[in-house]
Amino acid sequence: MKTSYMGKVARINLTTGEIKVESLDFDLAKKFIGGRGLGTAMLYEEGIAKVEPLSADNKLIYITGPMTGTASPTAGRYMVVTKSPLTGMIASSNSGGVWGAKLKYAGWDAIIVEGKAKSWVYINIEDDKIEILPADKYVGMLSEACDEAFKEVHPKASVLNIGPAGEHLSLLAAIMNDKDRAAGRSGVGAVMGSKNLKAITVTASKNAVEPHDADKLKEAMKACLKKIKDNPVTSQGLPTYGTAVLVNIINNTGVFPTKNWQESYYKEADDISGETLKDKYLVKNNFCHRCQIGCGRVVTIDGNKVAGGPEYEPLWAYGGNCGNNDLNAIDKANFYCNEYGMDAISVPCTIAAAMELYQLGAITDADCDGMPLKWGSAEAIVEWTKRMGEASSPLAKLMADGSYRLCEHYGHPEVSMSVKKQEMPAYDARGVQGIGITYATSNRGGCHVRGYLISPEILGLPEQLDRTTTEGKAAWCKIFQDLTAVIDSMGLCLFSSFALGAPEYAALLNAGTGTEYDVNGLLEVGERIYNIERLFNKAAGMKPEDDRLPKRLTEEAIPDGPSKGMVSQIKVTLPQYYEARGWKDAFPTKETLDRLGLVEKN
Amino acid sequence: MIEVRLFATLRENREKIYFLPAENFHCALDIYNHLNIPADEVSTLLINGFHKKPHDEVKDNDILALFPPVGGG
Known part of the structure; x- marks a missing residue:
């Protein structure tokens, strides 16, 4: 076939x-x-x-x-x-x-x-x-x-x-x-x-892949292209400003983690926004292969070097999360992440955690080799990124293994803003109740692209949910996680989902491979994928208590800004989520595995 | 005064920020009209950080943030 x-x-x-x-x-x-x-x-x-x-x-x-x-x-x-x-x-x-x-x-x-x-x-x-x-x-x-x-x-x-x-x-x-x-x-x-x-x-000597049914794929592609063109996010917002366009909307909602999540509103956010990036540093858009959106940025660094620019996550993590509003320094630090081959979310988040350890006095000037980890230091974010890339000092070597191990080493595990030892991304789950479920239950640890509930809770897509409430969020989270697993497994970009939905993905997959999925069938595959990831984690030694958020999110209220006073209600939503998934104590029940055609290995 | 913040394409040919006398405006839509912003260009309206609708009331000391459709991640 x-x-x-x-x-x-x-x-x-x-x-x-x-x-x-x-x-x-x-x-x-x-x-x-x-x-x-x-x-x-x-x-x-x-x-x-x-x-x-x-x-x-x-x-x-x-x-x-x-x-x-x-x-x-x-x-x-x-x-x-x-x-x-x-x-x-x-x-x-x-x-x-x-x-x-x-x-x-x-x-x-x-x-x-x-x-x-x-x-x-x-x-x-x-x-x-x-x-x-x-x-x-x-x-x-x-x-x-x-x-x-x-x-x-x-x-x-x-x-x-x-x-x-x-x-x-x-x-x-x-x-x-x-x-x-x-x-x-x-x-x-x-x-x-x-x-x-x-x-x-x-x-490769070829440059195409033949599908199961070329006519059907052409038809499905045509419908998708129209949706991508008609959708203002994929046709205007992302191409014009990149993902960096999120800086201002997330900050104005008061859920822009600042100084390692000690605060959640950053007064200087506009200095590091997509709008400012476009005005001052953007050279052109960068397109991945076969992409119609082009959210990637090419920017000028230090007035001369032209290189790939930062996405929203590093803008936040090197910006507000380190208390820094020097956009050129962020472009540069992000460039060094690419050059040394490092995660441009976890690296700056670890620098932010180190800055809090410095604030607490746990990290001292003697550890810093002439580059103190002070909030807002543009020099420090660039220099410590390079040092982490080179593992060039004892502290840099520690930091290069992430905030969890760093903070544990200094006796302050609570300072690591991570889930399953991986740093959380750029949305404060205290003020956005659904995304907290995504963070806590993500099979790969702290992550936003395993069920992006920011879309309905902040951006109003596909519909506007109240970000402050817990009601219905567990079910939303499950559907988003399952659909995301499908898109990730098809080989497509998640950003296509701002314009496309499950019916379009089913049509593409069926035309490509000859399957006959309807929407429910496709979402069930996504559910199966989410469950086998969980089985993998269970076999790897994961415990139910690993599905948790850092204490700061459940015990320390946001101190100021539009979301002042809020904490995560994960204790309410997590049991609802397990029920929606057919899981008990964080793992699939026998009935759930049978329904999905999965067998647990010993 | 009411503080009105504009973002992304809504800034084109406008200021980033306006301070307007509260007594002149009843709802957010009045402010859109004053700034010549077509309502269908505003995808997200925040009043003091919370999602609101164009006909919702505005009052003294409110901060409005207006966004066209945006997305990312």
Whole structure:
């Protein structure tokens, strides 16, 4: 049967050097689609939940979705799925650019990397040919230089690489591709570093993926494009200002965490907003492969360097969360995150936590090597980002493993604003009740792209909910989580969902793969994916108490601003959520697993 | 006075911020009209940080924040 899957998976063992070509397990693909869902199912089946994340036993799956590279909207995404060294649970980090589509064009749905090379290597893929080559001379290179150096050898390749952070196993290390696109979260770059794998270069002679039914896909695509064009968020808001447009609306709602969440309204927010970025620093938009939106920013740094610009999250995290309103410094620090290959959410959030530890006197000037971690210091956010990338001092090395381990080291675990040891993103869950459920129950730890309830609770999409109430939020959270799991598994960008809904995704997937999903059927696949992630976490040793928010969100009310006095009501919503999911004590019941066709492994 | 903050495309050909005498306005829509902002261009209206509708009342010391459709994440 014709299908937009390539039908092939490469299994590359870096210990033995063996490269095996396997057929895609179509039965498993039908149950879990691809990308995040299928990658997790493969890891779970292969018993990876119980391994040590930075050992040779862990596996690293680079996996596309069935729609990656097809003529579908925003179809340029791939996922890195592995056991996270940051959380000890499932990691699935998503990235755009063109690398994922090239992997597919070269003929592969996924590559599974196992074992550990004796010395630094890279993998070169040219259509069917896969080779493991020495990479010693690329070690230590920053992302831009690395990309350019590999292109000298493989001129038509798209390059995926780790930076110095991944090489020295920073738990905040990202995997970069196409210079400035990142599979950013959960320390996936450290897993790649632990295997002595510096890069994967992909060259493809084709540039298209044939779907199951080209006419049907064309029809579905046409309907999607119209919706994307008619939707003011995808046709105007995101292209004009990027995700940075959120700075002002989130701040004016009083849920813009400031100074490591001690406050939640930042008076200088407009200085670091999408509007200011556009007026002062924007050079042009940056489009991922097959994207019609173009939310990416290209900016000028220090008046001369042109590079990928910050999204909303780093603008917030280096901005309000560090009490800093120097936008050029944020652009620069964000650039260094890309260059050293680090998570541009967790790195600045860890700097913010370090600034609070400095405020408390736990971190002293003696620890700071001439660069005090003072609130609002533009110099400090740039310098400490570089230091974390280089692990160049004892404190920098500690910080490079994230706020949880840093704050625990200094005897102030409560200062780490993290869930499951991963830093929370840019929305204060004290003033937005639904998003707190997303944070607490996200299978990969603190995260906003696992059920973005900011959309209904703040942005009014698809309808306006009251952000202050708990009623109905558990059910909303479940649906958002399940639909997100579907989009992530198809190989599409989540931002398409501002304009598209489940019916459009079902039409695209059916045209691509020959399935016959209706909306409910598709959402059930999303639910299955969310549940297998939870089974993975259970096998990895997750406990019910890991579904929790930092104490600050439940016990310290927002001190000022529009949301003054609010705390998270997660104690009310969490039991409602478990009921909506058919879970008991944070895990699926036997009935739920049976309904979803899942079997728990011992 | 009422403080009115405009964002994103609503700033085009307008100021970022206005301070208006409260007694001249009954509801948010009166302010839209005064600033020549078509109501359908405002996707989100916040009054003191809370989502409101154009016909909702405004009073002295209120802070209004007006946004066109925005999204991200």
